[in-house]
Amino acid sequence: MSQPAVNGVSCVGKVLTLDNMNPNVRKVEYAVRGPIVQRAMQIERELKQGVKKPFTEVIKANIGDAHAMGQKPITFFRQVLALCSYPELLEDNNFPEDAKKRAQRILDSCGGHSIGAYSTSQGIECVRQDVARYIERRDGGIPSNPDNIYLSTGASDAIVTILKLLTCGEGHTRTGVMIPIPQYPLYSATVADQGAVQISYYLDEDRCWSLDVQELRRALDAAKQHCNPRVLCIINPGNPTGQVQSRQCIEDVIRFAKEEHLFLMADEVYQDNVYAEGSKFHSFKKVLFDMGPEYSSTVEMASFHSTSKCYMGECGFRGGYMEVINMDPEVKAQLTKLVSVRLCPPVPGQALLDLVVNPPQPDEPSYTSFMKERTDVLAALAEKARLTEEIFNTVPGITCNPVQGAMYTFPRITLPQKAIIKAKEEGQEPDMFYCMRLLEEKGICLVPGSGFGQKEGTFHFRMTILPPTDKLKIVLERICEFHQWFTQEFS
Numbered sequence: 001m002s003q004p005a006v007n008g009v010s011c012v013g014k015v016l017t018l019d020n021m022n023p024n025v026r027k028v029e030y031a032v033r034g035p036i037v038q039r040a041m042q043i044e045r046e047l048k049q050g051v052k053k054p055f056t057e058v059i060k061a062n063i064g065d066a067h068a069m070g071q072k073p074i075t076f077f078r079q080v081l082a083l084c085s086y087p088e089l090l091e092d093n094n095f096p097e098d099a100k101k102r103a104q105r106i107l108d109s110c111g112g113h114s115i116g117a118y119s120t121s122q123g124i125e126c127v128r129q130d131v132a133r134y135i136e137r138r139d140g141g142i143p144s145n146p147d148n149i150y151l152s153t154g155a156s157d158a159i160v161t162i163l164k165l166l167t168c169g170e171g172h173t174r175t176g177v178m179i180p181i182p183q184y185p186l187y188s189a190t191v192a193d194q195g196a197v198q199i200s201y202y203l204d205e206d207r208c209w210s211l212d213v214q215e216l217r218r219a220l221d222a223a224k225q226h227c228n229p230r231v232l233c234i235i236n237p238g239n240p241t242g243q244v245q246s247r248q249c250i251e252d253v254i255r256f257a258k259e260e261h262l263f264l265m266a267d268e269v270y271q272d273n274v275y276a277e278g279s280k281f282h283s284f285k286k287v288l289f290d291m292g293p294e295y296s297s298t299v300e301m302a303s304f305h306s307t308s309k310c311y312m313g314e315c316g317f318r319g320g321y322m323e324v325i326n327m328d329p330e331v332k333a334q335l336t337k338l339v340s341v342r343l344c345p346p347v348p349g350q351a352l353l354d355l356v357v358n359p360p361q362p363d364e365p366s367y368t369s370f371m372k373e374r375t376d377v378l379a380a381l382a383e384k385a386r387l388t389e390e391i392f393n394t395v396p397g398i399t400c401n402p403v404q405g406a407m408y409t410f411p412r413i414t415l416p417q418k419a420i421i422k423a424k425e426e427g428q429e430p431d432m433f434y435c436m437r438l439l440e441e442k443g444i445c446l447v448p449g450s451g452f453g454q455k456e457g458t459f460h461f462r463m464t465i466l467p468p469t470d471k472l473k474i475v476l477e478r479i480c481e482f483h484q485w486f487t488q489e490f491s
């Protein structure tokens with residue numbers, strides 16, 4: 001039943017109430033910005049008001065937001081965006097010529113030569129062409145058609161759009177969507193919002209979060225009893241688990257998708273974030289085409305990329321794209337119609353995406369500084385990935401897989417039985433209880449593993465490796481100290 005009043009606002013007589021609102025929305029959960037983050041913000045306010053705490057600052061290691069963690073923007077990208085936003089600067093001699101050329105090209109393809117105009121709904125044509133060329137270079141020359149590219153408001157928007165196209169049915173015919181566990185909760189949230197059925201397949205923590213086709217089959221066979229499985233989502237490199245899937249694994253997944261007549265969604269937003277020796281990013285598209293026409297002309301797929309991650313971390317611009325492959329032309333027309341309802345993705349985000357897929361070339365003046373900035377960010381991330389694994393694994397009760405890629409670690413924590421009982425008494429998941437205590441004691445904000453899904457009886461947290469190295473060392477040190485204290489406190 002609705003409360004009669006919440007925060008002083010009466011609920012009596014409202015047209016829209018908790019009881020009659022869209023029930024699917026109520027089922028949506030998104031731990032990355034959940035109660036722990038709200039408490040972190042409250043603690044920040046308390047610190048400002050002078051409330052004494054055992055720490056002076058809250059460090060938010062809960063979200064993959066590089067700039068929020070202090071990462072500097074790539075100079076060339078911001079120069080071009082400044083020029084696009086304020087074209088009078090094109091006369092300014094302080095801007096390099098290649099930045100001006102890019103800005104002019106982007107402006108020339110915008111309505112009224114302004115990034116303040118709407119673009120076509122699928123995205124600015126020259127940007128889509130540049131995306132297609134980028135994909136071709138990345139995939140060793142496998143052709144990419146700009147007509148199959150849809151620019152989007154970050155990858156999130158494209159992922160939701162594709163899931164919306166794919167989900168239908170009632171009762172036992174509802175669309176089943178296979179998602180990894182642990183997963184990035186955009187997937188579970190969208191599946192809930194669309195009234196579809198989540199089919200969880202578990203990544204193998206003991207084998208560095210690898211994906212096993214036997215497990216896909218187990219999950220699919222069980223789900224066939226109560227829904228209509230049609231979609232298989234893969235996140236590679238993985239969030240929250242930081243693994244990079246092998247080429248063999250990707251081939252196996254593609255074969256499975258073909259056999260089982262599943263639409264593949266390949267979330268590849270971390271494609272430049274690969275650190276571990278021996279790990280390499282293989283795009284689903286390339287592997288699909290390498291497997292020959294039997295696969296490349298039949299398996300339906302969408303792959304996603306974003307300006308939010310990799311070395312640029314420009315999540316606030318909300319740039320992204322998807323490439324659709326082997327999509328029925330009539331469905332594609334529906335997709336184009338669907339995206340046109342929302343007019344267009346942000347044009348500044350499209351401009352930024354253009355720079356990501358078409359960065360300065362060796363013969364251009366900005367090349368050297370661009371490459372240095374890019375390499376520095378990726379090298380620092382690789383070092384932080386290594387450090388994180390090394391430090392966590394020194395603590396009894398914390399087990400951390402190598403951070404092969406992406407921007408997170410998802411260590412397993414052993415929690416004392418007393419703490420588990422206490423958490424249950426307080427109506428909390430044990431790892432939420434742990435993370436809340438960590439926040440209160442040490443000012444570190446993490447996301448409990450339960451927000452991403454985990455094997456029954458196991459507990460984890462997700463931490464981003466994005467803080468600057470010095471700060472990351474402090475974070476790691478405090479978590480390790482806390483874990484030892486927590487274990488003693490509840491033993």
Ligand SMILES: Cc1ncc(COP(=O)(O)O)c(C=O)c1O
Nearest residue numbers: 064154155156184239306308320
């Ligand atoms: C795996 C994965 N996919 C998609 C997204 C969405 O990114 P955006 O919408 O900012 O491009 C994220 C963001 O963290 C992510 O981790």
